[in-house]
Amino acid sequence: MIRLTRRANLKLEQSKQTLTESYQESLEKQKRGEIKKASRVWDKPYIKGPLFEMSHRKCAYCESKEGRLEVEHFLCRSKHPELVAEWANLLPACHKCNAIKGETDCCKQPMVDPSRTGMDPKDYLIYRNTLFYKRSIDDEVAENTRKLLMKRCTDELSGVFTDMRSRIDDAIDGICDKTKSIADDDDLSKNSLAGIVIELFRLAQREHAYSAVYASMILGHPSYSQLKQRLIDKGVWNGATMDPMENDAKAIALL
Ligand SMILES: [Zn+2]
Numbered sequence: 001m002i003r004l005t006r007r008a009n010l011k012l013e014q015s016k017q018t019l020t021e022s023y024q025e026s027l028e029k030q031k032r033g034e035i036k037k038a039s040r041v042w043d044k045p046y047i048k049g050p051l052f053e054m055s056h057r058k059c060a061y062c063e064s065k066e067g068r069l070e071v072e073h074f075l076c077r078s079k080h081p082e083l084v085a086e087w088a089n090l091l092p093a094c095h096k097c098n099a100i101k102g103e104t105d106c107c108k109q110p111m112v113d114p115s116r117t118g119m120d121p122k123d124y125l126i127y128r129n130t131l132f133y134k135r136s137i138d139d140e141v142a143e144n145t146r147k148l149l150m151k152r153c154t155d156e157l158s159g160v161f162t163d164m165r166s167r168i169d170d171a172i173d174g175i176c177d178k179t180k181s182i183a184d185d186d187d188l189s190k191n192s193l194a195g196i197v198i199e200l201f202r203l204a205q206r207e208h209a210y211s212a213v214y215a216s217m218i219l220g221h222p223s224y225s226q227l228k229q230r231l232i233d234k235g236v237w238n239g240a241t242m243d244p245m246e247n248d249a250k251a252i253a254l255l
Pocket of ligand 1: 060061064095098
């Protein structure tokens with residue numbers, strides 16, 4: 001999970017009242033048995049487009065890019081129908097996170113809203129060895145968020161994260177090996193190795209799937225600090241490109 005920046009949605013602001021009334025009317029019809037399901041008023045390109053762009057088309061909770069993204073109501077619509085078209089209440093979510101969260105009332109069971117100003121997931125969560133932990137033991141917000149992510153780990157993501165870990169271990173081992181034999185005047189090999197390091201950092205940029213987990217795996221790797229120093233000593237570390245990528249990874253890593 002990473003912090004998301006929400007931009008204004010003026011078109012939704014203008015139509016919010018109409019959509020909310022339309023939803024509440026359809027709820028009444030549903031209660032009277034005239035229709036089976038209430039109207040999905042949020043199912044609009046001008047809502048889904050900017051919402052999904054906000055998260056780089058990833059689930060706001062687990063950061064998966066698999067499957068179809070859905071519009072999730074942070075405060076669920078069954079208990080807060082008045083917020084059904086409230087822009088700040090909408091998040092992009094994968095079907096699995098949406099289903100796990102279900103009708104959880106975030107007023108009673110508060111969770112991290114990664115789009116809320118001042119609420120950064122890394123202040124609440126730590127990732128280590130395919131598990132999420134809460135940063136502070138008494139933090140109810142962190143605990144409820146951790147529970148959702150751990151259910152995702154149980155149902156699917158543990159295997160995904162284990163494969164990612166192997167990929168990172170192999171990549172870091174490979175880079176370590178290559179730095180040992182590189183000659184001071186071998187610019188071709190240095191450039192080639194720099195390209196491999198940049199590809200590694202790309203996994204930990206916020207537009208990539210599971211970027212917070214990748215960033216935690218790379219920066220938290222036991223060899224990372226020594227490897228970086230060796231890349232600097234060998235003249236492979238390209239600060240102009242790599243420093244900003246490393247800083248972006250640090251900003252989202254759950255360490
Ligand atoms: Zn998800």
